[in-house]
Amino acid sequence: MKLNYYIKLLLASLIITALYFVSNALFFSDTSLSAASIWGVLSNLLIVLLLGLYVSHSSLRGLKLVLAVFSIYYIIGHFNLLIEAYIFNVTDRAETTKEMFQGLFVVAVFSPLLVLLLNKWEGSPETLQFKKRSVFSWIWRIALGMFVYLVFYLAAGMILQASYPDLMSYYAEKLPPVEVMILTQFPRGLLFVLIAILMLRTLKLKRIQKGLLIGLVFSVIGGIAPLIPPSEFMPANIRMVHGIEVGISNFLYGMALAYLLGQEWLNKNSKEF
Numbered sequence: 001m002k003l004n005y006y007i008k009l010l011l012a013s014l015i016i017t018a019l020y021f022v023s024n025a026l027f028f029s030d031t032s033l034s035a036a037s038i039w040g041v042l043s044n045l046l047i048v049l050l051l052g053l054y055v056s057h058s059s060l061r062g063l064k065l066v067l068a069v070f071s072i073y074y075i076i077g078h079f080n081l082l083i084e085a086y087i088f089n090v091t092d093r094a095e096t097t098k099e100m101f102q103g104l105f106v107v108a109v110f111s112p113l114l115v116l117l118l119n120k121w122e123g124s125p126e127t128l129q130f131k132k133r134s135v136f137s138w139i140w141r142i143a144l145g146m147f148v149y150l151v152f153y154l155a156a157g158m159i160l161q162a163s164y165p166d167l168m169s170y171y172a173e174k175l176p177p178v179e180v181m182i183l184t185q186f187p188r189g190l191l192f193v194l195i196a197i198l199m200l201r202t203l204k205l206k207r208i209q210k211g212l213l214i215g216l217v218f219s220v221i222g223g224i225a226p227l228i229p230p231s232e233f234m235p236a237n238i239r240m241v242h243g244i245e246v247g248i249s250n251f252l253y254g255m256a257l258a259y260l261l262g263q264e265w266l267n268k269n270s271k272e273f
Contacts, residue, residue: 211258
C-alpha cells in the first residue's frame with residue numbers, strides 16, 4: 001500500500017483522539033490532557049488500522065459503507081463492552097449511559113470521515129453473489145454461533161481465574177449471579193454473529209483472510225484496544241490479563257464464525273476458494 005494510505009490512517013487515529021477529547025468535555029466535563037491521551041492514540045491507531053482494512057476491501061461504498069463501519073465499531077468496540085462492564089459492576093448505570101452516548105457521538109462522526117479519507121464515498125458498490133442457504137441452515141448456524149460464544153467465554157474465564165488468582169480479588173464483590181452472567185452472553189453472542197455475517201458478505205477477500213480480519217476486529221476493537229488506556233475503573237494488572245484473555249478468545253471465535261457462517265461466492269471471477 002502507498003505511504004499516503006498510512007498517513008491517512010494516522011490522521012484518522014488523531015481525529016478519533018480529538019473526538020474523544022471533545023466528547024469527554026461534553027459528557028464528563030473533563031478537559032484535561034493526561035498520559036491517557038498518549039495511550040489513547042495508540043489504542044485508536046490499532047482500531048483505525050483494522051477499520052481501514054475493512055473499508056479498503058469492502059464491496060460497499062458511500063452511506064452503506066458508513067453504516068457498516070458504524071455498526072462494526074460501535075457494536076464491537078462500545079456497546080458490547082459496556083454491557084459487559086455494567087453486568088460486572090465495573091461501571092454503574094449512569095456511567096454506562098454516558099459512555100454509550102459518548103461512543104455513539106464519536107463513532108457517528110468518525111465513520112463518514114474515515115470513508116471520505118480513504119476515498120470510498122464515491123463509486124458504485126460491487127454485488128457479491130453467494131450460494132443460497134436455506135432459512136433452517138441460517139437458523140442453526142446462528143444459534144450454534146451464539147452457543148459457541150458462550151463456550152469460548154466461559155472457557156476463557158475459567159482459565160484466567162485458575163491462572164491468575166488476583167482476578168477474583170478484584171471481582172470479589174462485583175460478580176453478578178451466574179444465571180445473569182450466562183444469559184447476557186447469548187444476546188452479546190448474537191451481536192458478534194451479526195457483525196461477522198455483515199463482514200463476510202461485504203468483504204472481497206478469501207475466506208481465511210475474512211476470518212483473520214474478523215478475528216482481529218473482535219480481538220483488538222472488542223478487547224485489546226479499549227483496555228490499553230489507563231482507567232479509573234480497572235487497575236493495570238487486571239486490564240493486562242483481560243487483554244490477553246479477550247485477545248485470544250475473541251480472535252479464535254472470529255475465525256470459528258468465518259468457518260461456520262462463510263459462503264462460497266458465485267461470481268465467475270471470484271477467488272474466494
